[in-house]
Amino acid sequence: MTHPQPSTPPGPGPAGALDRFFGLSAARSSVPQELRAGLTTFLTMSYILFVNPQVLGAAIDVPNAFVQLLMTTAIAAAFGSLAMGLIARYPFAQAPGMGLNAFFAFTVVQGMGVPWQTALGAVFISGALFVILSAVGARQAIVQAIPLSLKFAITAGIGAFLAFLGLRSAGVVVSNPATLLSLGEVTAPGAWLAALGLIVTAALTVRRVTGAILYGILITTFAAIALRLPVYPGGPDGAMQAFGGFTGRLGILDAPVWPSALVGQLDIAGAFGLGLLSVVFTFFFVDFFDATGTLTGLAQKAGVLDARGDMPRARRTFAMDGLAAMFGAFMGTSTTTAYVESASGIGAGGRTGLSAVTVGVLFLLSMFLWPLAAAIPGAATAPALILVGALMMEGVKFVDWDDLSESLPAFLTIIAMPLTFSIANGVSFGVLSYCALKLLTGRARSVSPILYGVAALLLARYLFLSGG
Structure with a gap:
């Protein structure tokens, strides 16, 4: 959906310059609104500062590994978000992706015995392929070939995935060896805190309070600290504990450390080996469809798709995704990609690249203020993810549920994302089933030849690269 141009030109001064550069008036936004949205996105994804070093630390053995990996995570996230905000000018934040970091650490490095430097080279090459395909318009062509019903389903599936992440973070949904998933301990402080945060955030949203999602996160965090609730990790034997105070050498401040043992250590030549x-x-493959699905869903949520369902500046946007992956590999981290948590900032009003720039700046500041980020428990960001997930389900009403060849692929797209813990799998299941049903029901010509080609590649990926 396009937005009308503002009736009055932006005024002089810094705010006017930001308006002209990012198109704030055209997007019916403002500087305060974009700053709030950026802060909201940062709070919902700041966990990556602590989780990514834990995951990659199992494979990367360097001196002071946790701190160095935290710093390179912050730098990679800052670069990716700034590039997306300043060049693509969309509110899509980027950071090292969950899932691919586990594949990097446990499957490639530990399982296959590949040196972590060589694995970083593989990430760099995959990022270069992203940039090349984006520059020639291949990624844009693939997105344009995806039918509208699947685009709406991708958005709804991401919503379901976000809600699942939120419920898991709150401890409401837990793993179970017998049933895979089950209800967690709903009387636990984290579950009650998340429920309180969800009700407060939803009430503020219904009352149209500007910045409702951000206020919900801050109110829930304050309640966790003030009531001394055991909702923070780090207790004995993995138990949750109350907030123990800031651990920085100057309270909420601590000096950054340059990740010298990681920067530039990638082995590109080794990654070109036949065995890799x-x-x-x-x-x-995984990041291509994960990022493509994420960016398409976020663009639909932000209302930036045109009348044909296409994203303006798509080549530039997709190229920034690949460039972030290349830069992240150079800095010493696994694939940097668009973050689905950006939907929380979009839900808080983010519509332009100023939101992503705000996220990037906050990640740079986190190199000094990272003890402050530790004060935000998962139970405080869970309500934002659940609420935004609910809002993203709106698109399902545009799916033709009376036509099974449209509704079944849409359903598989939606349900596969949370159940397989992968946006890429959801997109893949939708594309494969859509092409198969149209082909077998005599409507093969209604599908773009490009989409058939994508389906063939996806099928080959599952047949020959299923281990990944």
Whole structure:
């Protein structure tokens, strides 16, 4: 959906310059609104500062590994978000992706015995492929070939995935060896805190309070600290504990550390070895469809798709995704990609690249203020993810549920994302089933030849690279 141009030109001064550069008036936004949205996105994804070093630390053995990996995570996230905000000018934040970091650490490095430097080279090559395909318009062509019903389903599926992440973070949904998933301990402080935060945030949203999602996160965090609730990790034997105070040498401040043992250590030549081609293409395939699905869903949520369902500046946007992956590999981290948590900032009003720039600046500040981020428990960001997930389900009403060849692929897209814990799998299941049903019901010509080609590649990926 396009937005009308503002009736009055932006005024002089810094605010006017930001308006002209980011198109704030055209997007019916403002500087305060974008700053709030950026802060909201940062709070919902700041966990990556602590989780990514834990995951990659199992594979990367360097001196002071946790701090160095935290710093390189912050730098990669800052670069990716700034590039997306300043060049693509969309409110899509980027950071090292969950899932691919686990594949990097446990499957490639530990499982296959590949040196972590060579694995970083594989990430770099996959990012270069992203940039090349984006520059020639291949990624844009693929997105344009995806039918509207699947685009709406991708948005709804991301919503379901976000809600699942929120419920898991709150401890409401837990793993179960017998049933895979089950209800957690709903009387636990984290579950009650998340429920309180969800009700407060939803009430503020219904009352149209500007910045409702951000206020919900801050109110819930304050309640957790003030009531001394055990909702923070780090207790004995993995138990949750109350907030123990800031651990920085100056309270909420601590000096950053340059990740010298990680920067520039990637081995690109080694990654070109024949035995690692499957690793390169697994990184490529998974992140290609994960990022493509994420960006398409976020664009639909932000209302920036045009009348044909296409994203303006798509080549530039997709290229920034690939460039972030290349830069992240150079800095010493696994694939950097668009973050689905950006939907929380979009839900808080983010519509332009100023939101992503805000996220990037906050990640740079986190190199000094990272003890402050530790004060935000998962139970405080869970309500934002659940609420935004609910809002993203709106698109399902545009799916033709009376036509099974449209509704079944849409349903598979939606349900596969949370159940397989992968946006890429959801997009893949939708594309494969859509092409198969149209082909077998005599409506093959209604599908773009490009989409058939994508389906063939996806099928080959599942048949020959299923281990990834």
